[in-house]
């Protein structure tokens with residue numbers, strides 16, 4: 001197996017701890033346990049202090065799986081497998097269902113895991129390009145045209161990192177109709193789904209071979225709990241739970257308990273996230289009306305967008321230089337194989353984010369861009 005660098009994750013590892021203006025993060029401002037206690041008006045520390053730091057129920061507590069099920073419209077708790085974040089959820093799905101010689105279809109730009117991990121397993125892949133001119137959308141027929149006899153899975157991200165693209169129900173149903181007869185799985189990483197007023201259905205509620213993955217990392221501000229999940233048919237979940245025995249065993253009692261608490265208070269936490277994300281989007285919209293060296297398709301859902309800069313510099317050099325000279329932290333488009341772009345996050349303190357954008361304009365002035 002040939003290991004390729006996971007560019008966006010490596011960039012985050014190398015750059016995220018040394019910045020003044022974090023303009024790129026995907027996780028809404030992380031919560032501490034005491035902030036969580038305050039926000040949900042509940043004391044957690046006594047329970048945590050006396051909790052054995054044990055594995056906990058191996059497949060996840062019924063309470064946790066029931067809380068996750070409340071995010072969907074169909075199924076029972078045996079349709080849910082608990083994972084260590086979405087990254088591990090995607091990995092478990094791919095390791096369990098794909099084999100060398102299979103073909104998968106994904107898109108670009110997107111999260112590199114969706115095609116690199118299948119490639120490492122010996123699969124071939126085709127990618128459909130998202131079209132910025134068309135609001136970073138892609139024609140469903142472009143995916144259908146790539147289906148062949150070896151196609152085992154279509155792997156999407158909705159809303160997408162980094163473009164914010166969402167696929168609506170009509171789009172998904174057309175794709176499902178083209179996949180059903182050949183029993184092609186549709187795996188959608190839905191980690192950013194659920195913030196907008198009108199969120200499309202989960203693929204796991206629409207299609208018997210649909211598999212949804214998600215976690216508490218982004219919209220729920222508790223990435224460090226490493227609670228993620230997979231929603232799929234009983235058969236797929238049974239197989240994945242077999243695979244889990246070889247890989248993670250469990251996510252642990254402490255995370256199970258806190259994750260359940262977060263989901264039981266999801267409305268309060270999502271309201272906080274929505275307020276931060278919407279304020280940042282409004283600020284960016286207003287800022288771009290008078291900053292013509294930049295443009296952005298500001299998505300309706302999700303926590304990130306893909307900022308287009310209109311001057312000639314490669315994105316790696318730009319991101320490195322900005323961080324060094326101003327403390328502004330962006331992930332460059334090069335990490336998504338797309339130049340002249342920077343990933344912008346709507347996740348952090350709106351005042352800091354706006355100050356960072358103003359500093360960016362000042363920097364472009366100083367360098368005569």
Ligand SMILES: Cc1ncc(COP(=O)(O)O)c(C=O)c1O
Pocket residue numbers: 026084085086087088111157161189191214215216217223228
């Ligand atoms: C599309 C996508 N999937 C998965 C992950 C990893 O998330 P988690 O913390 O749930 O493993 C990320 C993180 O940036 C992401 O953007």
